[in-house]
Amino acid sequence: MSLSWPGYRFPDTYKVDVVADELNPTTCVSVRVRQNYGLGACAHGDVYITRFEQTSVILAADAFEHGSTYLQLTARVDGSRLSLTAFSTSNRRTIELSATDDAYPSGEAITLGVHTANTTPPSGVLSAFKYETAK
Numbered sequence: 001m002s003l004s005w006p007g008y009r010f011p012d013t014y015k016v017d018v019v020a021d022e023l024n025p026t027t028c029v030s031v032r033v034r035q036n037y038g039l040g041a042c043a044h045g046d047v048y049i050t051r052f053e054q055t056s057v058i059l060a061a062d063a064f065e066h067g068s069t070y071l072q073l074t075a076r077v078d079g080s081r082l083s084l085t086a087f088s089t090s091n092r093r094t095i096e097l098s099a100t101d102d103a104y105p106s107g108e109a110i111t112l113g114v115h116t117a118n119t120t121p122p123s124g125v126l127s128a129f130k131y132e133t134a135k
Helices: none
Strands: 002-004 013-021 028-033 039-041 048-051 057-063 071-078 081-088 092-100 111-116 127-131
Touching: 002 081, 013 028, 028 071, 039 081, 048 081, 057 071, 057 092, 057 111, 111 127
Parallel strands: none
Antiparallel strands: 002 111, 013 071, 013 127, 028 039, 028 111, 039 048, 048 057, 071 081, 081 092
């Protein structure tokens, strides 16, 4: 799912919240901002901020100890600073990542997506989506 308005750039500061539930074990959920940055987490435990180009560049990463079928994500954009807060019910732990990168300073879309690194189709339920400009 992608949000965009032709001719409109998103502000320098905003946040996106999303809840992912019923994830299969190989599914990852991400919020893509500025077309080239993915802030996300995977059911198997990986949490990441990535810049997408010809090859992906991991800007920050961590992992939960246990996999989880339920994740809460908050992606924040504040100028060149990107941050992600991920909560997993199976781990009862919150991971906070941040990275500063201004290779792509603005964007015209926010995209929510699910993906997998293998041939198993991704699946899950995305809900509680919220976009708001932040101060």
